[in-house]
Amino acid sequence: MPELPEVEVVRRGLVSWVLGRTITAVEVVDPRSVRRHALGPEDFAGNLEGARVLDVVRRGKFLWLPLADTPAAAPGGGAADAPTPAVALMAHLGMSGQLLMQDSSASDERPLKVRLRLSPAEGMPEQLRFVDQRIFGGLFLTSLVPTADGGPGGLAETPLPLIAAEASHIARDPLDPYFSFDEFYRRLRARKTGLKRALLDQGLVSGIGNIYADEALWKARLHFARPTDTLRRADALRVLDAARGVMTDALAAGGTSFDALYVNVNGASGYFDRSLNAYGREGEKCKRCAATGLVSTIRRDQFMNRSSYTCPVCQPRPRNGRW
């Protein structure tokens, strides 16, 4: 279940494998994985063939590869040694997407959706494969547009003030140096909703999914249903810092993995799941309470049609709109 740390692991992997290489052939095995490409699989493939990968950029859970030499790109433009990209290959991993580097001799994965063949590079696999079991993720082409704040479009090797149009509504993430806590807090307070809903809203703060939301809330001792308009600045700062901390740790560990559906770009599973304090721990003891001699049990609630895990003792539920 890729969230920000997992996508960043993939980004870094792709940087080392595909930067500067040319896409020589595209095979859309399952057109559903390019359904967000409105002009269809043939247009998708046709515009990618011959394109050169200039960078790998991430904002939140969106990942894109700015391209040079695509038919759709505006002719001319920047200097020959520093072309300005106009088009990018967008990837979202959804629930179960993987981007795998594979040699041509490797047999196709069962849920192989898209195969990109790359120009030869010494010691590197020839293929970049998009593999996705549940098909919530996908690939598509997008234009690049100027960012609203003039900052970089996302984390990149060569940051440019350009963002994939399809990701321009996505907020910066808590690890982004351009993330503004003041703006986040102002918008958070203006909302009439619960804290977890807000944390999961990629337009308010990006990169946080169900797992890290529960972990951040546990760490900050806040309940998922806490009304956002009652949050003090210190509360918001605590939960944001908690999210930052959990994601930083996960990133250092190479990303979280739970059910082997997620593997990084090199095919290796993460191993951070052993460090979880709340998510998936229904019926187990709260580690923080246990450390102070209390005994409490993590509970699971249905919230937003998903599971939410909390400690009823150190994350008490707000009472009737108050708390």
Added chain:
DNA sequence: CATTCGTCCTGATAGC
């Protein structure tokens, strides 16, 4: 306009 809800999708697993 802001917020919430339904939908997309497959495979593993539980229960009968």
Added chain:
DNA sequence: TGCTATCAGGACGAAT
């Protein structure tokens, strides 16, 4: 054994 029901959830567009 073999069937069905349930569950996992990111993000978008429709509904409220």
